[in-house]
Amino acid sequence: MSYQWKNIGPLANIPAQGARRLCFGHQGHPVAVFRTGADEIFAVVDECPHRQGPLSEGIVSGRTVSCPLHNWVIDLAAGEALAPDIGRTRALPVRIVSGEIHVGLPLAGERAA
Amino acid sequence: MTTPRNLVVIGNGMAGMRTVDELLKLDGGRDCRITVFGAEPHVNYNRIMLSSVLAGDKSVDDIVINSQEWYDANGICLNKGDPVIAIDRENRLVTAASGVQVPYDQLLIATGSKPLAPPIPGLELPGVCAFRDIADVDKMLEAARTRKRAVVIGGGLLGLEAAWGLKQRGMSVALVHLMPTLMERQLDVAAGQLLQRDLDRRGIAFFTDGQTEEIVGTERAEGVRLADGRFVPADLVVLAIGIRPNIDLARAADLEVNRGIVVTDDMRTSDPDIFAVGECVEHRGQVFGLVAPLWDQAKACAARLAGDETALFTPQALSTSLKITGVDVFSAGALMAADEGDDEITLRDDGKGIYKKIVLRDGRLVGAVLYGDVADGQWYLKLMREREDVSALRERLVFGRAFAEAGPGAPAATDYAAMPDSEQICGCNGVSKGNIVGAIRDKGLTTLPEVRAHTKASASCGQCTCVVEDLLVFAAGADARPAKKTLCDCTDADHDEIRQAILAQDLRTMEEVRTAFAWKKPEGCHKCRPALNYYLLCAWPGEYHDDSRSRFVNERVHANIQKDGTYSVVPRMWGGLTTPAELHAIASVAEKFDIPTVKVTGGQRIDLLGVRKEDLPAVWGDLNSAGLVSGHAYAKGLRTVKTCVGSEWCRFGTQDSTGLGVKLEKMCWGSWTPHKVKLAVSGCPRNCAEASIKDLGVICVEAGYDILVGGNGGVEVRVTDHLVRVSSEEEVLEYTGAYMQLYREEAHYLERTAPWIARVGLDYVKRRLVDDPEGRAALHGRFLHSQSFMQHDPWAERARGADAHEFARLPALAEA
Ligand code: SRM
Ligand SMILES: Cc1cc2nc3c(=O)[nH]c(=O)nc-3n(C[C@H](O)[C@H](O)[C@H](O)COP(=O)(O)OP(=O)(O)OC[C@H]3O[C@@H](n4cnc5c(N)ncnc54)[C@H](O)[C@@H]3O)c2cc1C
Ligand code: SF4
Numbered sequence: 025m026s027y028q029w030k031n032i033g034p035l036a037n038i039p040a041q042g043a044r045r046l047c048f049g050h051q052g053h054p055v056a057v058f059r060t061g062a063d064e065i066f067a068v069v070d071e072c073p074h075r076q077g078p079l080s081e082g083i084v085s086g087r088t089v090s091c092p093l094h095n096w097v098i099d100l101a102a103g104e105a106l107a108p109d110i111g112r113t114r115a116l117p118v119r120i121v122s123g124e125i126h127v128g129l130p131l132a133g134e135r136a137a
Numbered sequence: 138m139t140t141p142r143n144l145v146v147i148g149n150g151m152a153g154m155r156t157v158d159e160l161l162k163l164d165g166g167r168d169c170r171i172t173v174f175g176a177e178p179h180v181n182y183n184r185i186m187l188s189s190v191l192a193g194d195k196s197v198d199d200i201v202i203n204s205q206e207w208y209d210a211n212g213i214c215l216n217k218g219d220p221v222i223a224i225d226r227e228n229r230l231v232t233a234a235s236g237v238q239v240p241y242d243q244l245l246i247a248t249g250s251k252p253l254a255p256p257i258p259g260l261e262l263p264g265v266c267a268f269r270d271i272a273d274v275d276k277m278l279e280a281a282r283t284r285k286r287a288v289v290i291g292g293g294l295l296g297l298e299a300a301w302g303l304k305q306r307g308m309s310v311a312l313v314h315l316m317p318t319l320m321e322r323q324l325d326v327a328a329g330q331l332l333q334r335d336l337d338r339r340g341i342a343f344f345t346d347g348q349t350e351e352i353v354g355t356e357r358a359e360g361v362r363l364a365d366g367r368f369v370p371a372d373l374v375v376l377a378i379g380i381r382p383n384i385d386l387a388r389a390a391d392l393e394v395n396r397g398i399v400v401t402d403d404m405r406t407s408d409p410d411i412f413a414v415g416e417c418v419e420h421r422g423q424v425f426g427l428v429a430p431l432w433d434q435a436k437a438c439a440a441r442l443a444g445d446e447t448a449l450f451t452p453q454a455l456s457t458s459l460k461i462t463g464v465d466v467f468s469a470g471a472l473m474a475a476d477e478g479d480d481e482i483t484l485r486d487d488g489k490g491i492y493k494k495i496v497l498r499d500g501r502l503v504g505a506v507l508y509g510d511v512a513d514g515q516w517y518l519k520l521m522r523e524r525e526d527v528s529a530l531r532e533r534l535v536f537g538r539a540f541a542e543a544g545p546g547a548p549a550a551t552d553y554a555a556m557p558d559s560e561q562i563c564g565c566n567g568v569s570k571g572n573i574v575g576a577i578r579d580k581g582l583t584t585l586p587e588v589r590a591h592t593k594a595s596a597s598c599g600q601c602t603c604v605v606e607d608l609l610v611f612a613a614g615a616d617a618r619p620a621k622k623t624l625c626d627c628t629d630a631d632h633d634e635i636r637q638a639i640l641a642q643d644l645r646t647m648e649e650v651r652t653a654f655a656w657k658k659p660e661g662c663h664k665c666r667p668a669l670n671y672y673l674l675c676a677w678p679g680e681y682h683d684d685s686r687s688r689f690v691n692e693r694v695h696a697n698i699q700k701d702g703t704y705s706v707v708p709r710m711w712g713g714l715t716t717p718a719e720l721h722a723i724a725s726v727a728e729k730f731d732i733p734t735v736k737v738t739g740g741q742r743i744d745l746l747g748v749r750k751e752d753l754p755a756v757w758g759d760l761n762s763a764g765l766v767s768g769h770a771y772a773k774g775l776r777t778v779k780t781c782v783g784s785e786w787c788r789f790g791t792q793d794s795t796g797l798g799v800k801l802e803k804m805c806w807g808s809w810t811p812h813k814v815k816l817a818v819s820g821c822p823r824n825c826a827e828a829s830i831k832d833l834g835v836i837c838v839e840a841g842y843d844i845l846v847g848g849n850g851g852v853e854v855r856v857t858d859h860l861v862r863v864s865s866e867e868e869v870l871e872y873t874g875a876y877m878q879l880y881r882e883e884a885h886y887l888e889r890t891a892p893w894i895a896r897v898g899l900d901y902v903k904r905r906l907v908d909d910p911e912g913r914a915a916l917h918g919r920f921l922h923s924q925s926f927m928q929h930d931p932w933a934e935r936a937r938g939a940d941a942h943e944f945a946r947l948p949a950l951a952e953a
């Protein structure tokens with residue numbers, strides 16, 4: 025799979041135990057970029073597998089986020105809902121290049137997946 | 138290789154689909170090609186939960202058992218809304234109403250039952266329905282929305298649940314029952330009377346000994362006339378007098394039928410290739426009306442279909458309970474002594490509304506009827522099923538398990554190791570010991586809620602809760618955690634223990650609390666973090682540093698998130714008062730930022746809905762310039778103080794209720810509390826500000842002010858209790874501050890004042906606030922101290938730039 029890498033700036037752009045949302049005009053799904061308490065970075069499509077709640081607004085604990093709408097808990101690394109709920113949102117690759125966060129966005133066409 | 142067998146199932150209900158589900162789990166079942174016909178236009182759902190849908194506790198989506206994806210994934214062809222109209226046994230072919238014909242190698246009939254209709258005129262009128270399926274519930278809900286009065290005919294389980302559901306939906310409800318007491322087949326006279334008394338108190342009108350003669354009406358139902366001449370007016374008439382096995386198809390196909398379709402222990406009908414399960418069958422002279430035995434039938438039938446020639450269905454003793462919140466009824470086996478050989482033992486406490494009766498035969502328990510306290514029901518049921526000799530316990534048995542087992546001759550505790558895996562534990566959802574133990578072990582479950590979430594055991598009517606708890610201890614051993622209400626899964630400590638430790642051990646940060654209690658997850662979870670954040674904030678005012686990352690999004694961004702991800706903005710309007718200038722400011726903001734909806738809330742102020750997140754600071758800034766501040770509509774904190782016009786304008790007003798409301802709001806705004814807090818002040822007992830359903834309400838009278846506490850107008854409406862009458866506004870303020878602080882210091886996070894007072898008791902609150910003037914003054918003092926740090930408008934701070942990252946888009950990508 026090929027990605028388009030987007031630089032979204034330094035770690036400090038995202039609050040610890042928090043997230044920022046990236047929007048892509050009309051065609052793409054929004055992406056949430058998370059920074060955990062341990063300064064790990066994860067990116068997932070910002071749509072809860074339950075009913076598309078904005079995960080970027082949830083409470084981040086460890087490597088999970090709880091959705092603000094109905095409290096499903098999503099594992100950030102895999103985008104997978106924790107039991108007993110079932111579902112997943114797409115997880116996207118991230119890398120840190122000289123202190124700046126780069127998020128791998130699926131190329132257009134694949135984005136709908 | 139042989140070609141796959143065709144299995145055709147008639148009836149997409151609980152028993153039929155359970156059989157298919159069991160079949161799919163068996164090796165011999167996978168090579169079937171399965172076609173299902175269902176008369177209803179739905180996937181398979183949990184019929185017993187229709188009562189909860191009617192009462193508003195569940196939605197239709199919540200009760201689906203198998204979704205369309207399940208049928209697809211298992212290659213099952215589902216014909217919804219297409220009833221089978223004929224079975225051609227000679228050519229092994231079924232024909233559906235649509236004309237579709239499907240050949241079968243094996244056929245399963247699971248057509249359930251039909252509601253009985255009394256032989257009376259008027260049945261065909263619009264406004265008359267049964268209570269059997271989703272279509273019936275839709276009719277009832279439609280009537281509840283548009284009409285007022287309902288009559289339910291039939292005082293059995295179904296009729297009572299229908300009556301209760303309609304009552305919950307706001308209709309006025311009467312129930313006509315042929316017999317002198319309710320549920321006479323499950324309850325004896327004494328328990329039936331207690332039940333009637335309790336439901337009567339909840340506002341259902343009973344017409345017992347009532348034989349319905351006619352449903353009256355021209356265009357639609359207008360009421361029912363009873364044989365003794367009584368007339369009960371109604372816009373909706375629900376028939377719930379009983380059911381009859383649905384055997385029409387089987388009879389037409391010349392299968393042996395009696396009351397139901399006759400089946401042998403292997404669930405075969407008189408044609409060896411045709412099976413039947415569920416309420417449509419008759420087994421050894423018995424027909425069925427509860428789900429528990431159907432699960433056993435499904436299992437036996439599935440095994441036979443898969444080629445196991447040994448599986449047999451053996452009926453077990455059954456129990457009934459009623460799914461009406463707060464009404465506890467249990468019954469199993471014999472209701473009363475059949476002859477002199479039998480003994481009845483009863484225990485009755487009218488004051489507490491508790492009644493218990495057990496029936497003994499030859500030293501064995503053969504029946505139990507419980508009302509008011511049903512905790513021991515499953516234990517009695519087990520003693521009955523196991524035909525345990527209980528003679529040694531005779532004197533103690535009726536007092537329940539704890540007491541009986543404390544004495545000599547107690548039966549050994551259940552041997553869960555010896556219990557077969559197939560033994561059914563949860564009748565409502567058909568969950569066996571094996572399912573439960575398996576889930577506990579495989580998934581490492583340690584609490585009852587987890588077991589419920591994973592297996593559904595005890596998640597419907599709750600009767601089997603005790604057994605499920607025992608199994609948890611059996612399977613998880615020392616890991617099993619008691620049903621104690623811990624703060625969350627990260628800790629074994631409960632709310633009170635943590636609150637006390639914060640003060641006693643001088644814990645100042647979340648980190649310190651988590652270390653002191655050996656938290657299981659280093660950062661906690663979304664349940665404990667907001668709670669700890671609040672507890673620390675309350676314990677150390679002015680010192681603890683609020684952790685916005687541990688707050689739910691609304692409290693973090695100071696606006697309410699909406700379902701589409703936009704926000705709503707509700708400025709404070711002190712005591713419900715506003716000014717032309719404020720209204721201008723609100724109007725301009727709405728125009729300037731294209732805010733789609735402007736609404737007057739139920740809390741006497743204005744809501745701007747659909748604001749984009751990035752516009753929030755600017756919206757607030759504009760509102761601030763007109764003097765408007767946050768209304769904390771998003772906060773676990775003070776929300777609104779509703780007032781009426783009071784003595785300033787109203788011809789009945791006795792005091793300045795509006796002015797007092799404004800003073801209360803000025804004193805309390807900005808406070809954080811365990812859950813939201815709403816106040817109200819009414820100027821006279823006409824109570825136009827609805828003070829009697831608020832967390833704290835004041836009703837002005839000539840002689841002063843009545844202070845009312847612990848009301849709630851939400852999910853479970855609770856009318857306030859009278860705390861005290863005082864004579865001056867100053868006293869109202871002091872009592873309110875003290876009450877706020879007591880609630881802040883002692884309630885559990887997310888516990889509103891109504892359940893808090895229900896838990897600690899009004900007497901306790903009175904002792905702290907009324908009987909102890911010094912204590913009251915001290916509480917009030919602590920409240921004001923805490924408020925001195927809290928009364929800063931969060932909007933103003935953010936309009937000036939605080940937390941800017943929260944609202945700005947990431948610039949590099951905004952256009953991407
Ligand atoms: C806006 C408003 C409806 C309206 O348009 O009138 C409203 C809207 C909401 N209410 Fe309410 N309630 C509103 C008045 C009420 C009232 C009436 C009242 O206050 O007099 C009640 C019943 C009274 C009571 O609370 O005892 C009420 C009982 C609830 C409940 C049930 C609380 C309970 O203890 O059972 C919830 C759920 C909860 O808080 O957990 C709730 C929750 C909500 C939430 C926060 C649901 C949510 O989580 O998204 C809604 C958010 C609104 C928003 O985004 O702005 N709302 N809600 C009212 C705002 C009043 C205000 O000015 O602040
Ligand atoms: C409101 C309510 C509350 C209840 N509460 C409880 C409770 O608390 N505890 C309890 O144990 N039991 C309860 N019951 C009873 C329980 O729901 C039934 O025992 C159970 O649903 C019976 O299962 P079944 O598969 O035999 O019939 P059903 O679930 O009724 O399934 C039969 C299905 O076959 C369909 N059908 C009929 N004829 C045809 C045809 N010719 N072609 C195709 N399809 C056809 C029907 O439309 C129906 O969908 C309750 C029932 C109701 C209505
Ligand atoms: S409660 Fe009714 S009567 Fe009393 S002051 Fe208010 S509006 Fe007037």
Ligand code: FES
Pocket residue numbers: 072073074075076077091092093094095096
């Ligand atoms: S949308 Fe996320 S939990 Fe419902």
